[in-house]
Amino acid sequence: xxxxxxxxxxxxxxxxxxxxxxxxxxxxxxxxxxxxxxxxxxxxxxxxxxxxxxxxxxxxxxxxxxxxxxxxxxxxxxxxxxxxxxxxxxxxxxxxxxxxxxxxxxxxxxxxxxxxxxxxxxxxxxxxxxxxxxxxxxxxxxxxxxxxxxxxxxxxxxxxxxxxx
Amino acid sequence: xxxxxxxxxxxxxxxxxxxxxxxxxxxxxxxxxxxxxxxxxxxxxxxxxxxxxxxxxxxxxxxxxxxxxxxxxxxxxxxxxxxxxxxxxxxxxxxxxxxxxxxxxxxxxxxxxxxxxxxxxxxxxxxxxxxxxxxxxxxxxxxxxxxxxxxxxxxxxxxxxxxxxxxxxxxxxxxxxxxxxxxxxxxxxxxxxxxxxxxxxxxxxxxxxxxxxxxxxxxxxxxxxxxxxxxxxxxxxxxxxxxxxxxxxxxxxxxxxxxxxxxxxxxxxxxxxxxxxxxxxxxxxxxxxxxxxxxxxxxxxxxxxxxxxxxxxxxxxxxxxxxxxxxxxxxxxxxxxxxxxxxxxxxxxxxxxxxxxxxxxxxxxxxxxxxxxxxxxxxxxxxxxxxxxxxxxxxxxxxxxxxxxxxxxxxxxxxxxxxxxxxxxxxxxxxxxxxxxxxxxxxxxxxxxxxxxxxxxxxxxxxxxxxxxxxxxxxxxxxxxxxxxxxxxxxxxxxxxxxxxxxxxxxxxxxx
Numbered sequence: 001x002x003x004x005x006x007x008x009x010x011x012x013x014x015x016x017x018x019x020x021x022x023x024x025x026x027x028x029x030x031x032x033x034x035x036x037x038x039x040x041x042x043x044x045x046x047x048x049x050x051x052x053x054x055x056x057x058x059x060x061x062x063x064x065x066x067x068x069x070x071x072x073x074x075x076x077x078x079x080x081x082x083x084x085x086x087x088x089x090x091x092x093x094x095x096x097x098x099x100x101x102x103x104x105x106x107x108x109x110x111x112x113x114x115x116x117x118x119x120x121x122x123x124x125x126x127x128x129x130x131x132x133x134x135x136x137x138x139x140x141x142x143x144x145x146x147x148x149x150x151x152x153x154x155x156x157x158x159x160x161x162x163x164x165x
Numbered sequence: 166x167x168x169x170x171x172x173x174x175x176x177x178x179x180x181x182x183x184x185x186x187x188x189x190x191x192x193x194x195x196x197x198x199x200x201x202x203x204x205x206x207x208x209x210x211x212x213x214x215x216x217x218x219x220x221x222x223x224x225x226x227x228x229x230x231x232x233x234x235x236x237x238x239x240x241x242x243x244x245x246x247x248x249x250x251x252x253x254x255x256x257x258x259x260x261x262x263x264x265x266x267x268x269x270x271x272x273x274x275x276x277x278x279x280x281x282x283x284x285x286x287x288x289x290x291x292x293x294x295x296x297x298x299x300x301x302x303x304x305x306x307x308x309x310x311x312x313x314x315x316x317x318x319x320x321x322x323x324x325x326x327x328x329x330x331x332x333x334x335x336x337x338x339x340x341x342x343x344x345x346x347x348x349x350x351x352x353x354x355x356x357x358x359x360x361x362x363x364x365x366x367x368x369x370x371x372x373x374x375x376x377x378x379x380x381x382x383x384x385x386x387x388x389x390x391x392x393x394x395x396x397x398x399x400x401x402x403x404x405x406x407x408x409x410x411x412x413x414x415x416x417x418x419x420x421x422x423x424x425x426x427x428x429x430x431x432x433x434x435x436x437x438x439x440x441x442x443x444x445x446x447x448x449x450x451x452x453x454x455x456x457x458x459x460x461x462x463x464x465x466x467x468x469x470x471x472x473x474x475x476x477x478x479x480x481x482x483x484x485x486x487x488x489x490x491x492x493x494x495x496x497x498x499x500x501x502x503x504x505x506x507x508x509x510x511x512x513x514x515x516x517x518x519x520x521x522x523x524x525x526x527x528x529x530x531x532x533x534x535x536x537x538x539x540x541x542x543x544x545x546x547x548x549x550x551x552x553x554x555x556x557x558x559x560x561x562x563x564x565x566x567x568x569x570x571x572x573x574x575x576x577x578x579x580x581x582x583x584x585x586x587x588x589x590x591x592x593x594x595x596x597x598x599x600x601x602x603x604x605x606x607x608x609x610x611x612x613x614x615x616x617x618x619x620x621x622x623x624x625x626x627x628x629x630x631x632x633x634x635x636x637x638x639x640x641x642x643x644x645x646x647x648x649x650x651x652x653x654x655x656x657x658x659x660x661x662x663x664x665x666x667x668x669x670x671x672x673x674x675x676x677x
Contacts, residue, residue, distance in 0.1 A: 017591055021333065028340065028355065036352050038613075042621020046347040046354060049609045053340050060333045067329075092386040096586070099385035103378070103558065103579050107572065119559055126555035129385045141552055149563055152194075157209050159567045 014068035018061045025057035099129050114164020115154065120146045172518030176224060176526045184221035185523060188228025189530040193538065195229065196236020199373055199561040202249035203233030205568055207493040219501040220519050226497050227473075227520065228527040230490050234433060234469045235279035235531055242271045242462070243542045244557055246376040250368055251433035251469035253599060254441035256376070258454065258461025265457055268543045273403040274459050275466045276535040278415050282467030283528040285419035286426065286474030291521050293423075294482055304428050306614035307625045311635030312428070313607035316435050318642035319442040320597045330593045338601020341366050348610050361573040366581075370565055370574045371602055374581020375595045377561040382586045384554040402539065403459070411463045414444055418467030425468075426475030432488050433472040434603055440468035446645060474524060481505050481517065
């Protein structure tokens, strides 16, 4: 079953991708203005390759925009990637944000709390977010993993991982 | 021959054998852990070798180097995360086999191919030390540029269903390598005044982000990978007939690995990708590559292990390390008072022959250690995703940090994880981006170097026969998929191969 709104969503997605590529390319072009010239006569300087890539990305962005303009209605909106159905899409977005945020919190806390405290918390949090609800697993797996990291990386291999405090 | 037998007897002395075994165990572990690699494994063990005599020290290091190249394939096959960058190409078909419940078979093929590649690379080392080292130093900027362009042409076979999005992905990969200080002028590019970006965005954080964290974020959002089907572990191992049936593939992969491995700076990652692509090119059913075919595992694994012996050629003959791991090895040799170079063979021939024999013993020990480990790895893949994915993320971040003791690498991995997740959602394949990051420095730096040598004349790329041949091969490789597709399907458009299992629609549906 086709739906104009589904086709519109796909078109919007393509336009967003095209816009993002164009912004990235423009940023590269702007940044490359500050690069110095070449060291040798006749040889390209450090700005050559970034500018070439930026131009190619601009061409790709234009291609995506043209593709968006020609986008037919999605034949199966329920399976369209990025097409949010009911509240599940929003829920996924929240879980994605929570997962990324949890990893970011771990990276911030790791030097302060140390490996033995922060790694089990990272594992337990991600297990919970991934749907694990067994209390035994949520406690035993992170602790066993922390012991593995400590014994193998820190003791046996002598890797200087953060110890905290 | 008698000198080799003497070397073998030296390698089999209890102390030396223990060093080789320890190296095999550590090498498989370092290779299998995402973030670690043969280079990190060698660097970690370097202080230990200071206390050893030169022979066991050198044997332990070559054993780590050899075993780590196989170890990288373990996680590539078992969980779809390459343990080290040379195992990237193994992921294409290896993980697809695991998803079909054939992890044991895939690991067996990888192990046998790695062993064969390692042995053939050693034979090349012994026979071709002189001629290949002379050929390797014939590579100048124009030739390296040709090699880089040839490597990039493989993108044509990695683009997935949508070639346009594959090209965008490759361009983004090339853009990522720009971040950091320009190699030739030292000018900061795309660093936005941030010191943390001065060192650039490394390959390891990109691999970790794309293949581990993006996958974990997919699991968090409910797009979970399903546990692979079960089955008897022993029964899942490949039959001897199947393994020996891959001899042509292994020979081709080993030849490619030996050639590219002997070129300083080219490396096992490029060799394994080129080998996978060449195997696909000569195959009668190229469209099946990326869906889990044994030759798609055998070719890159034979190539990256044959690189180990080949990388020793410029190291031993000229004192030029052929790879980052060989550079650490050079450091170990120097500490031991061994000076690689043209005089090594005359001054320390007993050590060189012990090294040759040590390679052979190391390969056999790798086979034993790898075979014993297969049941363990096939159990790992059957862990619940809610347990496996968090552990993969945690060990990947720890491994990424261990690489340089730098938290910025772990942050870069998270950045690439988010980028990779967004790219997957948008239908952009990840493999071309990785290839862009790998080959970008080789292409740009050598293009500019070559033009500075020729005062801006592009004829330098056509005057060198090696460069010319490589550029022509690249043109053929770029055009081949489209031509083949037209020839095979006529008016009906043939389905594009999708080597990167992280980007295909069936799996996405499976998650749903």
